[in-house]
Amino acid sequence: MFRGLYTATSGMMANNRQQQVLTNNLANAMTPGFKKDQSVMRAFPAQLIKAMESGGTTVGGAKLPASQKHIGTLHTGVYTQEGIPSFTQGALKNTGNSTDLALLSSSLPINPETGQQGAVSFAVSLPNNEIRYTQNGQFTVDDAGFLTTAEGFNVLNQNLQPIQVNSTEFTIGEGGQVTLADGTVNNSLFLSYTENPQQFIKEGQNLLRWAGDPALAPVSIELAGLGNTGPLVQQGYIEQSNVDLTQTMTDMMKTYRGFESNQKIIQAYDRSMEKAVNEIGRV
Known part of the structure; x- marks a missing residue:
């Protein structure tokens, strides 16, 4: 009994x-870039x-x-079991804001072993200089002219350094290239790619921490050999939640x-x- x-x-x-x-x-x-959790x-x-x-x-x-x-x-x-994030693409919303960036995952390859599609993310820096990842591209420009998240975390470039755009008059190419208002192109977004996004752990504030093998941590699109697969960023749009x-x-x-x-x-x-x-x- x-x-x-x-x-x-x-x-x-x-x-x-x-x-x-x-x-x-x-x-x-209604949180931009939020990825729903699935429990088993x-x-x-x-x-x-x-x-x-x-x-x-x-x-x-x-x-x-x-x-x-x-x-x-x-x-x-x-x-x-613990909730596992689902990294399926959310719907895109046109905002017209130059600081809003949406990630496009439709052109990413599918891992033949797992049958899962990889994921691309933005890299940001915490106050203690630790790197975190996010798929929320609703950014802003702070008083010093740096591109930041809504919480004030610096968005990182290809050298893992903060991106200074000076004003909102900048453009982002489909591959993440940053062009300033004067036509200068000296930065590119660090678009991190991983074949196994399920190794991410949510930390709040729409941030993701890599909890898998450090040797398999997300790398830039260039190192992953995906620079020519298709458009990866769309400016003036935000990716909505996939809930x-x-x-x-x-x-x-x-x-x-x-x-x-x-x-x-x-x-x-x-x-x-x-x-x-x-x-x-x-x-």
């Missing part, structure tokens, strides 16, 4: 975790059940069964029903145990 109680409890906890992931996706549905529910390791039949032999004082009859397997519950509102709401309702079903199972166990204690135990 208690094994089923634990199984239902694990189901409630797993559905609660999935609901948290979906709620976070819904809250960021998995079962705990299954137990193999066998029946021990009598009539065996005795070896060293221990009686061994004559045979073991295979009955089946028993799962002991479920759990929800599907209709699908997210449907998944939230389904998760709620799963939580409710497990809750009813626990209530049924509670009534059964109450009856066992107050009625059967009295006989």
